[in-house]
Amino acid sequence: MREITLSQAVNEAIAEEMRRDPTVFLLGEDVAEAGTPFKVLSGLVEEFGTQRVIDTPISEPGFMGLAVGAAMTGARPIVDLMFGDFIFLVMDQLCNQAAKIHYMSGGKLNVPLVLRTNMGATRRSAAQHSQSLQALVAHIPGLKVAMPSSAYEAKGLMKTAIRDNNPVVIFEDKLMYQDKAPVPEEEYLIPFGVANIKREGTDITLIATSSMVQVAEKAAELLAAEGISAEVIDPRTIVPLDEATLLESVRKTSRAIVIDEGHQSYGITAEIASRLNEKAFYHLDAPVLRMGAMDVPVPFSPALEDVTVPTPEGVAANARKLCAGELIHAA
Amino acid sequence: MSPAKKTNSADYLRMYRQMVRIRTFEDNANQLYLSAKMPGLTHMYSGEEAVAVGICEALTDDDRITSTHRGHGHCVAKGADFKQMFCELLGKAEGYCRGKGGSMHIADQSHGNLGANAIVGGSMGIATGSALRAKLMGQDDVTVCFFGDGATAQGLLYEVMNMAALWKLPVIYACENNGYSEYTKTEEIAAGSITARAEAFGIEAHRIDGQDVLAVNELTQKLVARCRKGEGPFFIELETYRYHGHHVGDINRAYYRSKDEEKDWKENRDPIIRFRSWLVEQGIASEEEIEAMNAEVEKDAAEAVAYAEAAPYPDVSEVDMHVYAA
Ligand SMILES: Cc1ncc(C[n+]2csc(CCOP(=O)(O)OP(=O)(O)O)c2C)c(N)n1
Ligand SMILES: [Mg+2]
Numbered sequence: 001m002r003e004i005t006l007s008q009a010v011n012e013a014i015a016e017e018m019r020r021d022p023t024v025f026l027l028g029e030d031v032a033e034a035g036t037p038f039k040v041l042s043g044l045v046e047e048f049g050t051q052r053v054i055d056t057p058i059s060e061p062g063f064m065g066l067a068v069g070a071a072m073t074g075a076r077p078i079v080d081l082m083f084g085d086f087i088f089l090v091m092d093q094l095c096n097q098a099a100k101i102h103y104m105s106g107g108k109l110n111v112p113l114v115l116r117t118n119m120g121a122t123r124r125s126a127a128q129h130s131q132s133l134q135a136l137v138a139h140i141p142g143l144k145v146a147m148p149s150s151a152y153e154a155k156g157l158m159k160t161a162i163r164d165n166n167p168v169v170i171f172e173d174k175l176m177y178q179d180k181a182p183v184p185e186e187e188y189l190i191p192f193g194v195a196n197i198k199r200e201g202t203d204i205t206l207i208a209t210s211s212m213v214q215v216a217e218k219a220a221e222l223l224a225a226e227g228i229s230a231e232v233i234d235p236r237t238i239v240p241l242d243e244a245t246l247l248e249s250v251r252k253t254s255r256a257i258v259i260d261e262g263h264q265s266y267g268i269t270a271e272i273a274s275r276l277n278e279k280a281f282y283h284l285d286a287p288v289l290r291m292g293a294m295d296v297p298v299p300f301s302p303a304l305e306d307v308t309v310p311t312p313e314g315v316a317a318n319a320r321k322l323c324a325g326e327l328i329h330a331a
Numbered sequence: 332m333s334p335a336k337k338t339n340s341a342d343y344l345r346m347y348r349q350m351v352r353i354r355t356f357e358d359n360a361n362q363l364y365l366s367a368k369m370p371g372l373t374h375m376y377s378g379e380e381a382v383a384v385g386i387c388e389a390l391t392d393d394d395r396i397t398s399t400h401r402g403h404g405h406c407v408a409k410g411a412d413f414k415q416m417f418c419e420l421l422g423k424a425e426g427y428c429r430g431k432g433g434s435m436h437i438a439d440q441s442h443g444n445l446g447a448n449a450i451v452g453g454s455m456g457i458a459t460g461s462a463l464r465a466k467l468m469g470q471d472d473v474t475v476c477f478f479g480d481g482a483t484a485q486g487l488l489y490e491v492m493n494m495a496a497l498w499k500l501p502v503i504y505a506c507e508n509n510g511y512s513e514y515t516k517t518e519e520i521a522a523g524s525i526t527a528r529a530e531a532f533g534i535e536a537h538r539i540d541g542q543d544v545l546a547v548n549e550l551t552q553k554l555v556a557r558c559r560k561g562e563g564p565f566f567i568e569l570e571t572y573r574y575h576g577h578h579v580g581d582i583n584r585a586y587y588r589s590k591d592e593e594k595d596w597k598e599n600r601d602p603i604i605r606f607r608s609w610l611v612e613q614g615i616a617s618e619e620e621i622e623a624m625n626a627e628v629e630k631d632a633a634e635a636v637a638y639a640e641a642a643p644y645p646d647v648s649e650v651d652m653h654v655y656a657a
Contacts, residue, residue: 033586034514057484057520058451058512086450124371124422126433128449296654300433301422302370303644 001182006172007040009151009183010116013158014041014078016187018048021076024162027054027063028080036080038118038177064090064115068098068167071113076162081117084171085131090115098167099142113168114161119147120173120211120261121298121309130298130305132261134209135268137169138238144168144192145238149213151181153236156190164192173211173261193240197249201231204255204319207246207272208234212259218312219319228323238268243275250276254285255322259310264292286322291315332545332605335613343615344624346388346544350380350603351625353404355632356413357575360403360420360434364579368640369420373434376404378574381602382507383408385547386475389555395443395461395474397454400435401507401573402447405477410442413635424645431645431653443472452478452485455504459491462502462563473501473558475551481512483521483528492564496532501558503551504529504566507541509573514587529566541569542602545609572596 004012018024026044028036032055035042045053056063060081067077081087087094098111119132138145144166148154154172161168198213199220208216213234220230231249235242250256256276258269269290276288294308321327335343357377363369376383379401387396387408398405406416411427419426419437426432427439438446445461448454458476465472482488483506495502512520526536537554539546547569554565574597576584584593610616616624 030513030515037513055515055519058481059484059486061486062484089450124433126371126435126449127431128435128453129372294651296651297431299431299650300371300428300436301430301645303422303647304430304650307647307650 001184003180004151004183005178005180006148006151006154007038007177009155010040010158010172011042011044013155014162015044015047017159017162018044018052021162023074024076024078025052025054026078026080027056027067029056029058029082031055031080037082038174040177041080060086060089061093064093065097067113068093068101068111071098071111071167072101072109076112078114078116078162081115083129084117084119084133085128087117087133087136094137094143094167094169095140099140102166103142110165111167112165114158115167115169116158117169117171118174119171120175121293122305123175124300124302124305126300127297132171132293134171134238134260135262135266138268138271142167143239146170146192146236147210147238148172149210149234149236150176151179151183153190153196153234155183156188157192157236160189160192163189171210176211190236192237193242195233195235195242195245197231197233197245199230199232201229201253203229203253203323204257205231205233205246205249205253206257206259206315206319208232208259209238209268210261212261212310215310215312215315216259219315222312222316223319226320228319230319241272243279246272246276247280250280251283254283257289257291257315257318257322259291259315261309262292263295264290265295267292286325286327289318289322289327291318332543332609335615340615342388343610346384346548347603347606347610347616347621348624348628349384349388349408350544350606351628352413353377353380353383353407354603355628356403356407356416359417359632359636361575361579363420363636370422371433371435372578372580373420374401374578375573375575376401378596378601379404379507379509379541379571381544381547381606382505382541382569382571383477385544386505386551388548389551390443390473390475392442393472394555395445395458395472397445397458397461397474397476398447399454399477399479399482400447400449400451401479402437403434406437406439406444406447409439409444411439411444413631414638417635417639418642421639421642422644423639423642424649425642429645429649452482452487454478455482455485455487455491459495459500459502462495462500463498465501466498471559473503473555473563475503475505477505477507479512480506480508480510480517480521480525483525484512489528492529492532492534492566495564496534499561499563501561501563503554503558503564506566506568507571508568509571511573511577511588513577514581516587525568526566534564534566536566536568538568539570541571542600542605544602544606572600
């Protein structure tokens, strides 16, 4: 199968959906001629014109609001938010407006929009361009949240997001834009709420999102060399969450680590870990561990930044301890 | 440019030197980036020196500024030291922010620089709040809020200008209009006039050539004095130009601005060349004295770079220091 980059995969998904559905349009900063600073959207303005690929001023709350209004009245906007950190600027329009309108209107109004943005540290971009803020939006009922872990997922999830009748937030890891993966030429969609078992195993389950899937897979390799068999699962969407697949795996392995690049505290990892505790308690041989980014703003200095995120070695070390029963009575 | 005032020679020479320090700092920073010694992402101030220097030379260390993602120039102009700046850019422990901030967050508390900001428009509230504090606490310092033309699209500006005008706060909004917001021309993202935005709130607004350091400095001195008397806020739009790409990686720019345009600004409107000829014409400095000053600045910069390259990174134990104040 051909291989394309995550960036090309996103571009293809959007182009295909724009060809299929004339109500789909894009708006954001420098999305047209520049094709975004990451060049993910290059070529779209040439095909679809400036009526459907719209450069906006640096007015995030403003254009987010425009997208909500356009979505409520028959269009399917895709909002491009250059950095995930800027989600704080659009929170009111996204969380007080987009997320609640279907519900508040008793199901009469829909807000079919996609907010595509990014996450991920270790790019030396410092505290305001490196955050992984998926937990903030996952907390708000009414929003769906997708976290592609490769080009294949990026394409299939984006197409599903565009066709969904709800506001969907997609977080792409900005370090993965140039990563290649096999992506079929034929059309496909990836349904929301269906996890992907990336690797089967019997001793421990590693549940990981976005680029942390690669970290978990590398950890699984390290563990395999020592005779520990790790299962790696990518939930693909955080909301909705494929609880059944996660529970089934944990009932089999009896141990789990949940890995996500958001901050360790009050995050995605805590939510998943507590669901496993609530629903698979009697199957567990050890506490479910959370591994997130340290609870510090992302530091600029490479010497500091690299220690803030989960690594394959760190995941493997924790897995070893869980398998050896070392953390059962951890203080 | 207007004729020199006899008594001001030392001030003029310091202004020249500060502009050269910014240009030299940026040349070195660019080189560090291109040779992959500098991590992350950075935005060069080269070309806009007269704005930062003209304004900051009208301020004291007690006056505050807020800066932007394109902030090295503001930092130097407000009095920062090369060594600590380069250390910060390289993420070293002796940097102004102990390596935690980097290029986009450099702050220099000792000279009243409240910090660069990686959120466009992110400092508008901070600057206005600093001015509110001065007024409430009966202090006579002034705060200058630097931001770009692109940042005028942020709604926050209109909220804080309204309050600043209602409460007569000692703040000067300094809009550095360099013609572009990333890869987009200002006229494509800003409807109407920029100064009229401030005037709508009853704020006195000026539009000025940002490549003329004396004009910028004279205007700012007047406005700062009036701010101290309770006549603020004010708004200045400074027409200027950035010589490099939006950020250091923005090399192929032809699709959004022409080489001829860049050449015209660099050759015909350069703030340093213009001021240098004026200094010579007015007999304030000779060509030799100027060359000597340039060489001295270059030497300072080279030493600071070497120092920063050799300096240690912060110890890993610092990673969770400074999350909360004691
Ligand atoms: C809230 C926010 N939106 C977008 C960006 C990305 N961005 C960084 S600089 C910039 C352009 C800023 O233009 P301007 O204010 O004119 O300043 P200049 O770069 O020209 O100095 C943009 C869009 C950001 N950092 N913050
Ligand atoms: Mg600009």
